[in-house]
Amino acid sequence: MTHETDICIIGGGITSAMLAQKLSELRSGLQVTVVEAGRSIFDTQNRGRYRERANDYGEHPWHDDYIEDQQAAGIISMTMAVGGLALHWGGACNRFSEEDLRLKSIYGLAVDWPIEWNDLERYYCEAERRLNVSGAPSAYAADARSQPYPQPPIPLSYNLQILKAWAEKSGLKFDGLPMARNLTPFGGRGACCVYDTCGEVCPSGARYSPDFTFRQLMEPKKIVLHDRTLVRRLVLDDRRTTVVAVQGVHQDRPTDPVEYRAKTFVIASGYCWSSHLLLLSSNSRFPNGFANSSGLVGRYMNGHKFINAIANIDDQTFPGQNMTHSLISREYFRCPTDKPFVRHDTRVWESSAGRDPRLRAPDGKLLLGDELMADWRSRTKGSSVRLRAYVDVHPSADSRLTLDASKKNRYGDPMPKIEHAFDALTVAREAATRAHVQGVFDTMAKASNGRIVNRSEGDYLDHPGGGCRMGTDRASSVCDSYGRTHDHENLFVVGAPTTPTGGCTNGTLTFVALTLRSADEIARTFPRA
Amino acid sequence: MQRRTLLQWAASCATVLPFQRLRLLAQPRELTPAAIATLHEVGATVLPASLGAERVRGTVDMFVQWTRGYREGVAMAHGYGHPRLQKTGASPVPAYMMQLAALEAEARAKGGRWSSLDLDTRRALLDAALTKANVRALPPRPMGQHVVADLMAFYFRSSEANDVCYSAMIQREVCRPIAVTIQRPKPLR
Numbered sequence: 266m267t268h269e270t271d272i273c274i275i276g277g278g279i280t281s282a283m284l285a286q287k288l289s290e291l292r293s294g295l296q297v298t299v300v301e302a303g304r305s306i307f308d309t310q311n312r313g314r315y316r317e318r319a320n321d322y323g324e325h326p327w328h329d330d331y332i333e334d335q336q337a338a339g340i341i342s343m344t345m346a347v348g349g350l351a352l353h354w355g356g357a358c359n360r361f362s363e364e365d366l367r368l369k370s371i372y373g374l375a376v377d378w379p380i381e382w383n384d385l386e387r388y389y390c391e392a393e394r395r396l397n398v399s400g401a402p403s404a405y406a407a408d409a410r411s412q413p414y415p416q417p418p419i420p421l422s423y424n425l426q427i428l429k430a431w432a433e434k435s436g437l438k439f440d441g442l443p444m445a446r447n448l449t450p451f452g453g454r455g456a457c458c459v460y461d462t463c464g465e466v467c468p469s470g471a472r473y474s475p476d477f478t479f480r481q482l483m484e485p486k487k488i489v490l491h492d493r494t495l496v497r498r499l500v501l502d503d504r505r506t507t508v509v510a511v512q513g514v515h516q517d518r519p520t521d522p523v524e525y526r527a528k529t530f531v532i533a534s535g536y537c538w539s540s541h542l543l544l545l546s547s548n549s550r551f552p553n554g555f556a557n558s559s560g561l562v563g564r565y566m567n568g569h570k571f572i573n574a575i576a577n578i579d580d581q582t583f584p585g586q587n588m589t590h591s592l593i594s595r596e597y598f599r600c601p602t603d604k605p606f607v608r609h610d611t612r613v614w615e616s617s618a619g620r621d622p623r624l625r626a627p628d629g630k631l632l633l634g635d636e637l638m639a640d641w642r643s644r645t646k647g648s649s650v651r652l653r654a655y656v657d658v659h660p661s662a663d664s665r666l667t668l669d670a671s672k673k674n675r676y677g678d679p680m681p682k683i684e685h686a687f688d689a690l691t692v693a694r695e696a697a698t699r700a701h702v703q704g705v706f707d708t709m710a711k712a713s714n715g716r717i718v719n720r721s722e723g724d725y726l727d728h729p730g731g732g733c734r735m736g737t738d739r740a741s742s743v744c745d746s747y748g749r750t751h752d753h754e755n756l757f758v759v760g761a762p763t764t765p766t767g768g769c770t771n772g773t774l775t776f777v778a779l780t781l782r783s784a785d786e787i788a789r790t791f792p793r794a
Numbered sequence: 795m796q797r798r799t800l801l802q803w804a805a806s807c808a809t810v811l812p813f814q815r816l817r818l819l820a821q822p823r824e825l826t827p828a829a830i831a832t833l834h835e836v837g838a839t840v841l842p843a844s845l846g847a848e849r850v851r852g853t854v855d856m857f858v859q860w861t862r863g864y865r866e867g868v869a870m871a872h873g874y875g876h877p878r879l880q881k882t883g884a885s886p887v888p889a890y891m892m893q894l895a896a897l898e899a900e901a902r903a904k905g906g907r908w909s910s911l912d913l914d915t916r917r918a919l920l921d922a923a924l925t926k927a928n929v930r931a932l933p934p935r936p937m938g939q940h941v942v943a944d945l946m947a948f949y950f951r952s953s954e955a956n957d958v959c960y961s962a963m964i965q966r967e968v969c970r971p972i973a974v975t976i977q978r979p980k981p982l983r
Contacts, residue, residue, distance in 0.1 A: 320967065321860065322882060323935065325869045333879065343877040422975040448972065458969040465871070468969075585956055585966025586975045622950040622959070624924075624932040624943070631921045633913075635842045637950060641959050725875045 266523050270298035270489070272787065273511060273527035275496045275542065276534035277301030278349025279773065280760035280780040282475035282482075283395060284533055287781055289487040291788035297488040299479070300513065300525060302495040302538075303346035304329060307480055313468035316460065326466040327352055332516075334674040335495065337537050337666075339683030341725060347492050348476040349535060355464045355589060356444040356472040357771040358398040360389050362408065362598040364608065365768045368659070372606050374690060375659040376765045379737045379746040380782075386411055388778035393443075396473045396777065397451045400443025405595050416448050419457070422586040424615040428650055429592055431580055432613050434712035435705070439592040439613065443774075445473035453477055463589045491515075494523060497678055499530065499546040499555050499756070508555070508756045514676065529791055531748075531757040532733075533780070536566070539762040540666045540732035541681040556733065556750035556758070561743050563666035565734050566685055567767035568726025569655040572609075572699065574706040575618045578715035582648040584617035597654075597705070598769065606694060607701045608657035610770040611709075616651035619718065620644045649718075652709065654702045655727065657769035661688040666732050685726050728772035730761035747786035748779070759783045821888040830858055832894040833945065835908040839916050840946050842958070857948045860936060861887055886938035893941045897923060957982055 272288060274281050277299055288297050306327055315326035330346040342350050363382040368375040390412040393400070401418035402410060418441045421429060425441065432439050446457050447470075454477055455469035463472045470477060482488040496513040510526045532539045540563040544554040554562055592613040600608050622641040625631055632640050664686040668679040687695075703720065710717050736742025739751035742765075748757040760776040768775065825833065837854040838847070845853070864887070870880040900919045901908040908916065920942055927940035935951055936944035949955050953966040962979035 319871065321935070322864060322868070323870045324865070324882065325871045328869065331872065331879070341875050341877070343872045343879070420972055420976045423978045426976070457972055459972055459975055460969055461967045464874075583960050583962050583964045583979045585953065585964040586979070587972070588966075622932055622955070624929070624946070631917055631924065633840050633917060633920070635844050637946070638842045638844070638955075638959060641950070645960060723875070727875075 266521065267510075268298060268491075268523070268525045270525060270527045271295040272297045272529045272531065272791070273525045274299045274531045274533050275511060276349070276532065276538065277303070277347040277475070277479065277490065277492065278533065278535055278760075279351035279354075279475045280535075280776055281533035282348075282351075282478040283392070283777050284531060284759060284780050284784050284787075285482055285488045286395070286478055287784040288788055289482055291784065292791060293487070294794075295791065298525060298527070299488055299490045300494050300496055300511070301347050301490065301492045302332060302335060303344070303492065305347040305476070305479070305490070305492045306330060306352070307347075307476055309470060309476075312466050312470075316462055316466050316468050319462070319465055332495075332674075335680070337541070337681040337683060338669060338672070339685070339725075340537050340681075341727070341729060347479055347490065348474055351473070351475050351773065353465055354472075354773060356446050358393060358396060358400065358443045358445050358774040359593060359595075359610070359770045360408070361768040361770065361772075361775050362595070364599055365657075365766060368766060371602060372600070374606060375688065376734075376736065376741075378765055379735055379742075380779075385775075385778060385782070388782045389774065391781050392774055392777040395781070396445035396774070397447055398443050398445050398774075399448055401440045403595055404438035404440055405598075407599060408595055414443065416451075419444060419446060419448065419587075419590055421592075422590065422615070424582040424584070424586045424648075425590060425592060425613075427580050427582050427648070428613050428615065431578055431650070431713050431715070432592060432594070432709055435709040437594040437596045437611060437705075437709070439594045439611075442591045442593045442612070444590070447471040453481060459587055461585075461588050491523075493517070495676075496525075496542060497545065497676060499542065500524075501548065501550065501555075501753075506753050508753050519675070529755045529757070529787060531759055531783075531787065532762075533759050534762075536729045536732060536761040537666065537681055537683065539758050541668070543733070543758075544666075544668055545678055551752070556743050556752045556756060558752050559740055559743060561662070561734065561741070563681075563732050564662045564664065565660045565731045565765065566664040566666055566683055566729065567660045567731035567764060568658075568685065568729035569767045569769055570658050571723040571727055572654045572656060572702045573719075573721045573723070574652040574703070574710075574717050575616060575719040576650040576652060576706065576710040576715045577619070577647060577718050578650060578710070578713040579647045580713045581646070582615055584615055584620070584649070586615065588615055593770070595770075605697055605701075606690075607698050608769045609654040609698075609702055611705060612653045612655075614651040614653075616649040618649045618651065620649055650715075652706050654705070655769050655771070656698055656702065657766070658691045658726075659688045659766055660731060661686045664731070683729075685729075726767065728761075728767060730764040730767055730772060730776070733758040733762040734765040735763040736765065746782075748783040749786070757783060757787060821885075822891055823885060823887055825858055825861060825887060825890060825894075829891050829894045830854075832898045832908065833858070833941065836894070836897060836920075836942060837945060838909065839913075840920070840942055841949055845958070853949050854945065857936075857945050860948060861885075861890065883938060886936070886941070886944065889938065890941040890944075893923065893927070897942075
């Protein structure tokens, strides 16, 4: 079966939703078709019940949101469904800083992004508006904004008020984390009721979720969404380097290939499946895969490391008020050029770590009934505080996504394998970076008679991106700043894969901002009738 | 059909019949009244008496409801960072039944009903049962290892228990207006 459309978007996550929404506004006459491998999970009315089952029985609130044989080694989530990982993201919407775009110019590290900060900042504002972000202006003047947040900040819980006062004794300034969470109903979604399960499922829809956007676009037929359809190959024009079609299969009709013919193709499949599709699409003219004349598709896979700690302090809090909200300091987003390079955010959460009910006393005695309650209560004086820093680390070219011939899906396609690696300078400063972050945590802990009682480090990179990095030089990048691939004029890649480096704070808002910028370019350059 | 042929046919059928499934189907899906009665007796020991007998009894009843709502083979959260597929296991009810029967039998061996034993004896019996079931810590929620640990987790991991512990109306994970959270939690009434 062949479908004709104007713009074909491959992938159905948050960047796809934002792109489809904006294209439908800018070029309402164009037919936009979104093709997603996973299924649509649109039964919003059941999410309260799913949340209860998740809390009570550990059941997954997103039924069948994965495809068992379409998985990657090194991936951080198995979710493959309309809405993607943003079905169950926390909603954190903090911006990168100008330093992320100028690492080479300022510090002689990694690469610069081919975008001016002021240009990206405009799109941050647009992303915040579309996601209805709730936030406070940063306490740091360098984080100046051209527009206010669309919503006031999420009010700090009593606990976070206490922790803010504590944390700021270190000299760092903290704000509530900006979040895509409705304080009042907006965009067909409800207001926040502090269910406190943003990262699993939000029954009210207050935390932005792309499935709402897709439904709102589909019902008035502004776009067409084909779910459960896995795109397996891009197809080239016989003589030119333009892409003429994508080919795939619907899950229910595996022997009946489906083809989408379009004038423009946009890969919005996230950090893993975007590079994967390009590599899978190799042919005799592009034996290393599409868009890969630089050899960099699947390389420079990025993300940020994270360092955690738990502090015990004397100030009293009451765990459970709003555990998914947090504080952020952007103090170390900017590193003086005459100091050793280190960049990271600093986050603070209320916590009950070490203060939860326990079955046995330290001497091993089994605690029963009121004994257990008394033991628990005796450990609730003061507070536990969860600390975390996302650390700016830079990928090497060997930070790769490759095709693993030993693992194939039902159609015989090799599955991706992601192995992260850092450049030599990142490796060289690793110990100093760790010492710096631990020092910041130690300094914070000193207030309120505090001390660090637990330290740990993440063993994966969070908010991964890369694999199709953008740049001005076609020899050292896969696409331009709009995501247009250097090798194929009508093929775009958007969002996380295009980022050259992973920053030092949550990436989703940046992925969306970059995509909205791409949308302008796609709409502007799409031929008018 | 000759006798030998019949026996061969029966033997070959035996290899393909879903005996495992039949065995599972034969197992109890719900706690029996006797098991529930034992659970109520044990509940009075492992749940805080300060709640009052009625709330303790109500908590046990809610736990029994929990067992009725359990579903086998349902996909569990596949996690973030290092995801993996997992499904909920077999119903814990058959194991619960055996564990409760064992506790009841141990109590009888010690000379009477569970509630008639002194606290040290009850503690020793529970300690031995939990150790045998390899329960080392309070589960994050009922996990099917041992009925006593699960009943305790059912209560002590709840939002209600958190409020009791802090003597404050925190209402963790209970739907409520954000405005409620900006104040110091009110004392528990």
